[in-house]
């Protein structure tokens with residue numbers, strides 16, 4: 001239980017670093033939250049700051065998700081090393097890190113418990129902790145739908161909906177690991193509730209790679 005609590009806490013702390021706000025304020029002299037959708041994630045960074053800003057925010061958010069796999073390794077090491085930790089418990093730690101970094105990002109204490117929508121951070125965690133095959137399968141769903149419709153949010157929600165299936169394929173019938181992944185994916189869908197509303201009433205903005213746009 002202590003290992004789970006520590007993994008959750010440290011992953012949430014990692015996830016809470018609001019890179020979108022830091023990069024936009026530090027290098028672009030604006031707060032990404034005052035522009036476009038007001039979100040701190042890659043899509044709005046791209047919309048507001050342009051390609052370089054978008055790429056930087058993606059890399060850093062993805063990076064903190066990927067770094068959550070180091071938290072799992074540290075927890076396993078503290079429990080006596082990889083051999084001492086049964087596979088099922090290792091997978092529960094992975095699920096915990098997944099939820100932790102998503103919750104940290106979506107409910108960042110540095111932003112008054114508001115934050116982003118968890119896509120880049122979830123992909124980072126999946127690629128590093130679930131494994132690259134699982135991560136790439138999920139990313140392909142996102143990419144195909146986003147490119148086909150030009151709605152990043154649609155690709156994002158679809159990827160989140162597919163995530164529980166990817167988690168089942170990755171962890172097998174491990175109830176706890178799968179429930180944790182469902183919780184993480186559910187949080188991502190919930191964070192997109194305003195986007196879902198806009199998609200349904202036809203007012204969601206499409207991705208434009210034209211560069212910096214006002215807000």
Ligand code: G3P
Nearest residue numbers: 037039043044119153156
């Ligand atoms: O992952 C975020 C994306 O799906 C939507 O971003 O800024 O259009 O709300 P945004």
